[in-house]
Amino acid sequence: MPEKLIDQVEVELLDRNLTNGHTIHVKSFGRKNKYVLSLNPLVMEFGDFKSRIRKEIQRGMAEMLLFDQRHRAPMTLLDGMVEYINELASFGGPKPVFKLRDFSEKCWEDKDPRVVAKFLANCEERSKGCVGRLNQEIHRDGWYEDKIDKVLGFSAIHLCAKLSDFVLKGEDVSTE
Structure with a gap:
């Protein structure tokens, strides 16, 4: 099986709070998929917010690799x-x-x-x-x-x- 191709990832900091640290959704453009990783702005309130942001991005990327497996x-x-x-x-x-x-x-x-x-x-x-x-x-x-x-x-x-x-x-x- 070929590796999963992720054409593009956009990371955004939302202006509203989420119940989780992040959400993911996919926008399709023809044959290309753009994954959007939306971060909860509360990540900025942690003492070591840079580490917390890295952690949320890493989790989001791991979820993207499994995204089509959800169901x-x-x-x-x-x-x-x-x-x-x-x-x-x-x-x-x-x-x-x-x-x-x-x-x-x-x-x-x-x-x-x-x-x-x-x-x-x-x-x-x-x-x-x-x-x-x-x-x-x-x-x-x-x-x-x-x-x-x-x-x-x-x-x-x-x-x-x-x-x-x-x-x-x-x-x-x-x-x-």
Whole structure:
């Protein structure tokens, strides 16, 4: 599958507050797409606003790479993929606090994107390139329940169980 081409990105600082740090929309001009990343003006109120703006732009760019996937895969997985990309770029959120709680058997459905990102990082450790392959597979064929298993070559539920076991024991959640 060819890489996703992003023809143009416009970054704007809005004059009204948003409920999120940013929004994204696409303007199409024939065969070209222009992505518009609108930043919430509240980002200017942070002590280190330059860092906050960089973080919002990085998050927005990660979302753009997954933009056409929004209706093809669970939002929890897509949010986790965005968080995973941001962690790779050192823009991830605070490290998750894994309190004793119920974990979904399908950890890619966890409501905390940092947990899903950790799951994806564990998948990547076990099968190099699997996150990219997963993105490509979702783009090509859409989503179905066994998609992650197909990309990994084994049942993803085992990694979810391992992640859950580490959390319950209060240990580091890496698979190493």
